[in-house]
Amino acid sequence: MSTTLKLPELFGSMVFNEETMKERLSSASYKAWKKCVTEGTSLDISTANEIAEAMKQWAVEKGATHYTHWFQPMTGVTAEKHDSFISPVGGGKIIMEFSGKELVRGEPDASSFPSGGLRATFEARGYTAWDPTSFAFIKEGSLCIPTIFCSYSGHALDKKTPLLRSMDEVSRQAVRILRLFGDTETKRVTAQVGPEQEYFLIDKELYSKREDLRMTGRTLFGAKPPRGQELEDHYFGAIKPRIAAYMKELDETLWSLGVLSKTKHNEVAPSQHEMAPIFSDANTACDHNQLAMEVMKKVADKHGLVCLLHEKPFAGVNGSGKHDNWSLGTDTGKNLFKPGSTPSQNAQFLLFLAAFVKGVDEYQDFLRATVAFAGNDHRLGAQEAPPAVLSIFLGNDLNGVVQSIIQGTEFKEAGKRNLQIGVDVLPSIPQDNTDRNRTSPMAFTGNKFEFRMLGSSQSISGPNIALNTMMAEELKQFADQLEKSSDFQADLHALIKQVFTEHQRIIFNGNGYDDSWIVEAKKRGLCNLTSTADALPMYTAKKNVELFVNHGIYTEEEINARAEIHIENYSTVIAIEANTMVDMIRHDILPAVSAYATDLCERADSKSALGVSSKYETVTAKSVAELTDALLDACDKLEADVAAKPADAKEAMAYSHDVILADMSAARAAADKLETITAKEYWPFPVYSDLLFSV
Ligand code: ADP
Ligand code: MG
Numbered sequence: 001m002s003t004t005l006k007l008p009e010l011f012g013s014m015v016f017n018e019e020t021m022k023e024r025l026s027s028a029s030y031k032a033w034k035k036c037v038t039e040g041t042s043l044d045i046s047t048a049n050e051i052a053e054a055m056k057q058w059a060v061e062k063g064a065t066h067y068t069h070w071f072q073p074m075t076g077v078t079a080e081k082h083d084s085f086i087s088p089v090g091g092g093k094i095i096m097e098f099s100g101k102e103l104v105r106g107e108p109d110a111s112s113f114p115s116g117g118l119r120a121t122f123e124a125r126g127y128t129a130w131d132p133t134s135f136a137f138i139k140e141g142s143l144c145i146p147t148i149f150c151s152y153s154g155h156a157l158d159k160k161t162p163l164l165r166s167m168d169e170v171s172r173q174a175v176r177i178l179r180l181f182g183d184t185e186t187k188r189v190t191a192q193v194g195p196e197q198e199y200f201l202i203d204k205e206l207y208s209k210r211e212d213l214r215m216t217g218r219t220l221f222g223a224k225p226p227r228g229q230e231l232e233d234h235y236f237g238a239i240k241p242r243i244a245a246y247m248k249e250l251d252e253t254l255w256s257l258g259v260l261s262k263t264k265h266n267e268v269a270p271s272q273h274e275m276a277p278i279f280s281d282a283n284t285a286c287d288h289n290q291l292a293m294e295v296m297k298k299v300a301d302k303h304g305l306v307c308l309l310h311e312k313p314f315a316g317v318n319g320s321g322k323h324d325n326w327s328l329g330t331d332t333g334k335n336l337f338k339p340g341s342t343p344s345q346n347a348q349f350l351l352f353l354a355a356f357v358k359g360v361d362e363y364q365d366f367l368r369a370t371v372a373f374a375g376n377d378h379r380l381g382a383q384e385a386p387p388a389v390l391s392i393f394l395g396n397d398l399n400g401v402v403q404s405i406i407q408g409t410e411f412k413e414a415g416k417r418n419l420q421i422g423v424d425v426l427p428s429i430p431q432d433n434t435d436r437n438r439t440s441p442m443a444f445t446g447n448k449f450e451f452r453m454l455g456s457s458q459s460i461s462g463p464n465i466a467l468n469t470m471m472a473e474e475l476k477q478f479a480d481q482l483e484k485s486s487d488f489q490a491d492l493h494a495l496i497k498q499v500f501t502e503h504q505r506i507i508f509n510g511n512g513y514d515d516s517w518i519v520e521a522k523k524r525g526l527c528n529l530t531s532t533a534d535a536l537p538m539y540t541a542k543k544n545v546e547l548f549v550n551h552g553i554y555t556e557e558e559i560n561a562r563a564e565i566h567i568e569n570y571s572t573v574i575a576i577e578a579n580t581m582v583d584m585i586r587h588d589i590l591p592a593v594s595a596y597a598t599d600l601c602e603r604a605d606s607k608s609a610l611g612v613s614s615k616y617e618t619v620t621a622k623s624v625a626e627l628t629d630a631l632l633d634a635c636d637k638l639e640a641d642v643a644a645k646p647a648d649a650k651e652a653m654a655y656s657h658d659v660i661l662a663d664m665s666a667a668r669a670a671a672d673k674l675e676t677i678t679a680k681e682y683w684p685f686p687v688y689s690d691l692l693f694s695v
Contacts, residue, residue, distance in 0.1 A: 007255065014062065015258035016055050016136040016143075024054040037133050038188070040168070048100030055136055056085060056098035059143040067098060069106040069128040070144040072159040073113040074565045076459045078290050079149075081108050082142050103145060104130050110149075110157060114568070116561025118155045125152055131160060134287050137257050146287055155558055159461035160283070162553050166468035167191050167282055169551045173475035174328055174336065174352075180482050181348045186330040191468045192448075194279030195289045196263075198320035198456045199296060200271050200308040201243060203694045206686040207306040211588070215580040216573075217310035217457070218375070220664070221589075223672040224316045225689040228270070235268045242695055243273065246303045250275070253295050259288045268384075269317035270692045279325060279448075282464045289322075289460050305695065311455040312378030314688060319379040320456035326467050327448035328352070338447040339398075339426050347422035347492060350405075354499040355478060356449065357392060359470035360442060361506035363547065364390035365527045365538035366470075368453070370462040372535035373566065374573040376455035381530060383513050386441035386452050388535075389521045389528045391508035393440035399509050401426055406501050421493045439512035469553050476551075532570050533657035537650070539563035567649050574656040574664075578642045581667055585635045588684035590628065593674050596682040597624040620677060627674045634667035 012019075022030055032047045043051075059067070068080040087097035110126025127150050134146035149158035156162055167190065174189035207213050212220040239247065247264050254261040260278035267274050275296070277288060293309055300307035312319035328336040336352045339345075360367065367390055371380070379385040394402060403409075405421070437443055443450045454463055478495065485491040505524040510517060521528060529535035538544065540563045548554040554562070604617035641659050646652050675683060 010252065011255045012258040014138045014256045016058055017258060018135075020058060021051075021054070024058060025050060033132060043104070043132065045100050045104075048104050050100070052098050052100045052103040055103065055143060055145075056096060059136075059138055060085065060096050062138050064138050064141050064143045066141060067102070067143040067145065069108070069130075069147040071108075071128050071147045071149040072286075072290060072459065072461065073149055073157060074116070074159065074562070075114060076159070076457070078294065079108075079113065080142070080144065081106075098143075106147065108149075110151060113149075113157060114565045115151065115155075115157050116564035116568075118151055118157065118557060118561045126150065126157055127152070131164070131283070133164070133281075134283055135258065137291075139257070139291075155555065155561070159459050160286070162465050162558070163283060163286060163461045163468075165553045166465045166472070166551075169553065170328065170468040170472040170475070173472045173479060176479035176483070177348075177351065177475050178330070180479065180488065181344060183330075185332050186334075188331045189336065190329050190331070191282040191464065192279050192327050192329045192335075193282040193285035193460065193464055194277060194325040194448075195285060195454075195460050196274060196276040196323040196325070197289065197292060197296075198267055198272060198274050198322065200269070200310075200313050200320065201246065201273060201300060201305045201695055202271055202308060202313075202691050204301070204304045204306050206691055206694055209685050210691075211584050211685075212577075212580055213306075213308070213313070216577050217308060218313045218378075218577075219315070219688070219691070220577060220581045221584065221668055221671045221675070222315060222688045222691075223675045225687070225692060227689070227693075228317045229268055232268070234266050234270050234272070237266045239264075239266060240695065242303065242305075246299060246305060247273075247275075249302070250296060250299045253299060254292060257288075257291060257295070259292055259295075261292070267318070267320075269314070269319075271695060272318065272320065279327075282326075282468070286459065286461050286464065293457070309457040311375035311457060314692065315378075316688075317692070318384040319382075321379060321385055321452060322454040322456050322458065322460065324451040324454050324460050324463055324467075325445070325448050326451060326464065328471070335447050337444075337449070341425070343420075343423050343425055346424075346426045347496075349426075350401075350421055350496050351478060351492065352475075353398075353402075354496050355471060355474035357506060358499050358503050359467075359474045360390060360392055361503040362474075363466065363470040363544065364506065365529065365535070365541065366544045366547075367451075367463070367466050368527060368529050369535045369538045369566075370466045371453040371455060371458070372529070372532040373455065373458065374532060374570050374577075375457055376453075377531050379455065380453060386439060387512050387518060387521075387528075388530045389512075389518065389526050390441055390453075390506070391512065391521065391526065392449075392506050393437045393443040393509055393512075394507055395437075395444060395509065398444060399507065402500050402504070402507065405497050406504060408497075421496055422489050437509070437512075440508070441512065465553065469548060469551055472551055473547055531657055532566075533653050536563065536567050536570065536653065539566065564649060567653050571645065571649070571652040571656045574660050575642060575645065578638055578660050578664060581664055582635055582639050582642075584685075585631060585667060585671065589671055589674065590632065590635075592682050592684040593624055593628050593631075593678055596678050597621050597628065599682075600624065623677055624674065627670050627677075631667065631670040631674065634663065634670055638663040638667055 029047045029050045035041050036043050066082040066084045068082045070078055070080050073079050085096040085098050086094040089095050106128040107125055109124055111124035128147035131146045131148055136145045148161040150156050170191055171189040175186055178186050251261050262278045263276040265274055296307045339349050381387045441453045451463055545559055548559050549556055600617045600621035604614035607614035641663050646655055
């Protein structure tokens with residue numbers, strides 16, 4: 001990318017965005033598109049044809065030769081199938097063609113994407129349909145059209161369809177509440193999301209020597225290096241030139257794709273970094289985060305680096321998460337989670353806050369399940385990420401307000417007794433920029449909630465679908481009740497007080513990393529689902545299925561299918577890790593340590609022949625031999641247990657957690673001890689100090 005290109009010109013240069021549409025479409029077509037986006041109307045085929053033609057011309061001018069429907073199947077990564085624009089016109093010639101029909105709908109073969117059984121009874125074909133609310137863009141010579149992906153019978157097979165449904169639903173219910181407060185202007189409320197993305201960068205050459213990194217994205221072996229993150233010198237530390245060059249190209253590529261990459265810095269662990277964009281609507285944020293994860297990997301490759309998005313690439317140093325900053329904003333530019341300056345604004349804020357508190361309390365198990373997968377199990381509750389228990393951090397000021405409402409006691413800051421909702425003004429609640437409580441899974445940070453349990457590799461779609469839908473449900477309940485009220489102020493006050501009182505157990509302002517919190521949480525009756533195997537069954541708990549079905553986000557078949565996909569994925573990931581481990585033990589570690597022990601014995605022999613002490617050789621050879629036996633036994637057991645995995649998916653999940661993971665840690669323990677006593681030249685792959693401190 002040229003360094004002379006100015007940022008405003010670079011930004012969005014590869015995006016067929018609103019401004020480009022305005023320039024290149026007839027005003028009728030532009031208006032039809034705009035109406036489609038703001039009011040959810042459908043596009044007629046002649047408008048679609050005109051948009052397709054304009055898109056193609058623009059893309060071809062930018063050097064694109066292909067187009068693809070870009071979608072987000074249940075694999076959690078994006079999928080694309082490229083078709084070229086070429087169309088023969090006779091005489092061995094071609095023209096570049098792209099029709100409205102091709103823009104609006106595609107028919108990829110769905111049979112190779114996880115469907116959780118939704119596809120089995122129908123045909124293999126899947127359908128993709130243009131999402132006109134997300135801009136098309138050019139990536140590596142292809143015009144990418146963001147689409148939804150569904151089955152022949154209309155079941156959602158992707159992560160975008162239910163997200164869009166949940167955004168519509170929370171908007172509908174939030175607007176009902178706003179009307180009660182006299183807001184007649186707002187037409188739409190948008191779920192807004194800013195995802196902070198953590199990642200590791202390591203040297204590509206070292207990476208290529210580790211089968212575990214290549215196959216599973218994390219190290220399955222590795223003794224603790226002499227130095228980890230103890231010195232705390234990496235966090236926000238000066239960025240090294242090679243990393244800086246990477247970050248520069250990453251930013252430029254993201255900017256050209258219209259991604260609002262804003263913040264970059266080093267993270268806690270060596271080789272760990274973060275990228276945060278400026279927030280946008282949840283759908284765009286999700287598309288952009290998927291795109292960002294892809295670009296991060298590709299740019300790394302160009303710099304001789306590998307970007308690891310796994311939640312726990314290295315044992316013993318911090319893993320990577322994703323902070324999902326979430327709020328609701330109106331189309332008139334107001335943030336509904338921003339405490340206001342008038343009594344009425346504050347009453348409205350407190351009602352939205354109450355809905356959120358009630359929602360998180362009632363759906364804590366489901367929220368937990370949306371961040372449950374094999375990789376994230378290594379972080380949650382491990383003193384580097386929030387515990388597996390959901391709770392909400394409000395901070396002292398807001399908590400003071402909530403407590404005074406619950407208890408009807410003196411409300412200090414305002415110097416008043418009995419805070420009257422809708423009558424009194426709240427004390428000013430400062431925006432929390434200092435990240436005071438990093439240990440909370442769900443922290444209020446002044447005008448948004450920061451959901452911190454997400455893993456770095458996951459799509460942010462699932463957690464945001466859950467936040468939007470639980471919020472829609474609570475707002476619906478409130479609206480149903482308050483719309484019938486004859487004394488709005490009194491009923492509002494009573495409702496807010498009742499909700500805070502009944503759901504205060506979910507509010508926790510202390511240290512989430514403290515063991516005593518887990519004891520306390522249990523007393524409060526909060527869920528502590530410590531592993532994916534415990535959390536995923538909550539996906540299909542009756543109340544959760546009802547929530548999503550009642551709001552039209554998932555059908556019962558769709559939610560069951562999703563649970564099945566997640567459950568299967570867990571056992572599959574662990575099986576791949578186990579098989580990789582067996583492979584590395586048999587092909588790399590055992591031959592290496594055997595050679596080393598033999599060499600030690602030979603040296604001991606020749607030394608004793610000369611009457612020279614061979615204590616080091618003898619003692620080490622014995623230790624190596626003992627650990628080699630232990631490793632061999634552990635490997636045999638692991639292999640046998642993997643082969644004996646139950647066929648039933650739910651049983652396989654529990655078995656993978658209870659049996660296979662335990663086998664894997666036994667094998668790892670023996671291998672890691674061997675690593676510490678084996679001479680460097682014998683050890684078959686790069687060790688932690690190489691991997692973590694090489695760039
Ligand atoms: P930190 O969490 O490190 O204090 P910031 O306050 O800068 O960081 O916010 C982190 C992320 O939250 C950014 O992506 C930012 O754009 C996003 N964000 C800020 N305000 C909102 C909001 N109202 N809704 C959703 N996300 C927001
Ligand atoms: Mg943050």
